[in-house]
Amino acid sequence: MQRFSDYQRNGCIRWKKFFSVSGRGMSDGNCSELLKMSVCLSLCHNVAVHIMLLYDTESDLFSYVFSLTSQILHSIFFLGEINNPRYTPKHIVSDDEMLKALRDHYPGPFKRCSSQLPKRSPFSCVLDMIVLLTGQQNENQIINRLRQLIKKLGASNDLVSSTVCVSQKEAAEDSVRYYGVSMSTSCRYPGRIIVAACCLSTWDSYVADAVMSYYPSKKKKKSYFDGTIRLPEQVRCQGFSLRRVKQMDPCRSCGNAFGLTTGEKQVWPYGHCAEAESLSNLLKNEKEIRELVQQTSHLSTDENRQKAKNSVMKELRHYLRMVEFKWDSEFYIPRGAAEDQERS
Numbered sequence: 278m279q280r281f282s283d284y285q286r287n288g289c290i291r292w293k294k295f296f297s298v299s300g301r302g303m304s305d306g307n308c309s310e311l312l313k314m315s316v317c318l319s320l321c322h323n324v325a326v327h328i329m330l331l332y333d334t335e336s337d338l339f340s341y342v343f344s345l346t347s348q349i350l351h352s353i354f355f356l357g358e359i360n361n362p363r364y365t366p367k368h369i370v371s372d373d374e375m376l377k378a379l380r381d382h383y384p385g386p387f388k389r390c391s392s393q394l395p396k397r398s399p400f401s402c403v404l405d406m407i408v409l410l411t412g413q414q415n416e417n418q419i420i421n422r423l424r425q426l427i428k429k430l431g432a433s434n435d436l437v438s439s440t441v442c443v444s445q446k447e448a449a450e451d452s453v454r455y456y457g458v459s460m461s462t463s464c465r466y467p468g469r470i471i472v473a474a475c476c477l478s479t480w481d482s483y484v485a486d487a488v489m490s491y492y493p494s495k496k497k498k499k500s501y502f503d504g505t506i507r508l509p510e511q512v513r514c515q516g517f518s519l520r521r522v523k524q525m526d527p528c529r530s531c532g533n534a535f536g537l538t539t540g541e542k543q544v545w546p547y548g549h550c551a552e553a554e555s556l557s558n559l560l561k562n563e564k565e566i567r568e569l570v571q572q573t574s575h576l577s578t579d580e581n582r583q584k585a586k587n588s589v590m591k592e593l594r595h596y597l598r599m600v601e602f603k604w605d606s607e608f609y610i611p612r613g614a615a616e617d618q619e620r621s
């Protein structure tokens with residue numbers, strides 16, 4: 278097997294070539310979705326390779342980036358699996374040499390894309406890479422890098438988020454910033470599947486409870502469970518458009534679910550907005566803020582919560598049947614770089 282450092286250097290160059298080839302085919306209506314997917318994959322991979330070049334293969338940071346890349350691959354391959362028509366990894370990575378190199382270094386996503394669910398969208402992992410590369414404190418740079426990336430991909434890409442959200446425990450300049458992006462899938466099933474997977478496997482339980490109070494409905498809260506939350510007043514939670522240079526007020530759904538103040542009337546499906554991921558990251562890391570979060574309804578009991586979880590799981594299984602995906606009930610967790618390669 279090639280040494281990883283050689284692979285990184287060669288891979289980076291080759292992916293750039295691949296990107297330009299795929300980019301030219303974007304106008305072809307029949308396979309444009311596939312090409313968009315490939316372009317997104319190539320860009321994600323370029324970001325990973327650039328970051329990996331900076332670190333030693335033994336370091337924790339290297340493992341972290343390896344894990345993010347593995348998640349991105351798995352998540353994109355999964356979306357290919359449930360697409361109609363179905364796209365296998367071989368369709369998505371059309372260059373044979375690159376396909377082999379990826380399979381050698383990241384066998385997990387290839388083996389498990391047709392049986393396990395991703396814990397989040399591919400673009401959410403790309404966001405984490407950009408935050409790592411830029412530094413969480415550099416908010417404007419992070420947002421600009423995301424905007425540049427999206428510009429390269431073209432505005433209509435289904436895999437790309439339209440908003441980013443920044444949360445802080447208070448508006449002070451030096452308080453840590455936590456980011457999140459909106460769900461990128463405009464089609465009905467992928468978006469709903471990923472939101473359910475985030476609720477059941479990824480998000481902080483307060484965020485998951487708030488989303489599950491409605492999911493999958495856009496209009497009606499569950500009659501038996503209300504896990505909507507009220508955040509402490511000092512929390513900053515600010516959305517930004519990634520298509521245009523402008524700030525975004527929270528939508529009505531985020532107002533209802535997380536108690537964010539807004540004059541907006543627009544209702545998006547619960548859990549689709551960037552606020553969910555950003556607030557989840559804040560609450561997972563800022564324990565003293567988490568203790569101040571309130572669930573005010575008497576319906577937010579453990580028993581009702583379990584009933585809501587069961588209902589989300591039931592919906593999820595229904596959507597997976599609709600897209601003919603045979604789930605083994607596991608969410609994809611990348612193994613360490615060395616371990617994953619050993620087992621291949």
Ligand SMILES: [Zn+2]
Nearest residue numbers: 528530531550
């Ligand atoms: Zn929203």
